[in-house]
Amino acid sequence: MSVAGAFPADACVAVDIGATKAEVALVAGGRVRARERVASREAGEALLDSLVTLVDSLGADHPNAPVGVACAGPLRDGGEFVSPLNLHQWRDFPLRARLAERTGRRVAVDGDVRALARSEWRVGAAVGLRDFLSMVVSTGVGGALVLDGRLLDGRTGNAGHVGHLTVVPGGAPCGCGARGCLEAEASGLALEALTGGDPSRADAAVRDRVAQLVGRAVGTLAAVLDFRACFVAGSVALGFGEEFFSSATRAAREVARLDYAREVTIAPSALGPDGALLGAALVALDGDR
Numbered sequence: 001m002s003v004a005g006a007f008p009a010d011a012c013v014a015v016d017i018g019a020t021k022a023e024v025a026l027v028a029g030g031r032v033r034a035r036e037r038v039a040s041r042e043a044g045e046a047l048l049d050s051l052v053t054l055v056d057s058l059g060a061d062h063p064n065a066p067v068g069v070a071c072a073g074p075l076r077d078g079g080e081f082v083s084p085l086n087l088h089q090w091r092d093f094p095l096r097a098r099l100a101e102r103t104g105r106r107v108a109v110d111g112d113v114r115a116l117a118r119s120e121w122r123v124g125a126a127v128g129l130r131d132f133l134s135m136v137v138s139t140g141v142g143g144a145l146v147l148d149g150r151l152l153d154g155r156t157g158n159a160g161h162v163g164h165l166t167v168v169p170g171g172a173p174c175g176c177g178a179r180g181c182l183e184a185e186a187s188g189l190a191l192e193a194l195t196g197g198d199p200s201r202a203d204a205a206v207r208d209r210v211a212q213l214v215g216r217a218v219g220t221l222a223a224v225l226d227f228r229a230c231f232v233a234g235s236v237a238l239g240f241g242e243e244f245f246s247s248a249t250r251a252a253r254e255v256a257r258l259d260y261a262r263e264v265t266i267a268p269s270a271l272g273p274d275g276a277l278l279g280a281a282l283v284a285l286d287g288d289r
């Protein structure tokens, strides 16, 4: 599947479901026109009800507009069932069918970072590239890959889920059941456990360790998969600022020493807080699922 080209002008309701918050927005003309959010971790079984209420209100003037959802992974069957690692109330949850039934709208679901990769590619930092890695370093850590001009699906639609690359053998326990995953060592949740507070309060040593771990993971993948650009979104990475990106890039280049990979660069997403919502809009509007 290719997602190059202009951003569709049609209206749609975009939903971004993460481990801490879920956001719903009206997207029209390629822009976020209005947005609302709900706390997702505390919402429990009521999360679906909250989402339906927000879709109804934000989409009130566009009754035929479809709904595009970017949901934390993993998922299966093209987004038909979702099991977000940090939202324990949803395991193999039939999100697409439930939202379609409750809202009466056409609904399409994809992974949150896969959605971000679509918008990064269409209107963000990756316009014109054929090969790049999109990442989020936030409450969780995720990724999605565009190679040879295609957003990679993989066997179950979870390709690029870089958060579960082992970066510290025998390290911290991860929500997936393994130890030492990038998500277990460098996510916002991991930093909260480490610092006892908001990840933004992490000291220089902790910040540098996160940059090193992310950088090594990206450098390793660049050598394996032959891309040179990685764009990172998410409150943890963006909150750490320019120093994070320069340290992570240095760490990536320390492990990516082969000619084709040695100029790998880790840079901020160009889309700010709108990336996943615009990606969710593309999930609905591209009509390829």
Ligand SMILES: [Zn+2]
Binding pocket: 163, 164, 174, 175, 176, 177, 178, 181, 183, 184
């Ligand atoms: Zn894991």
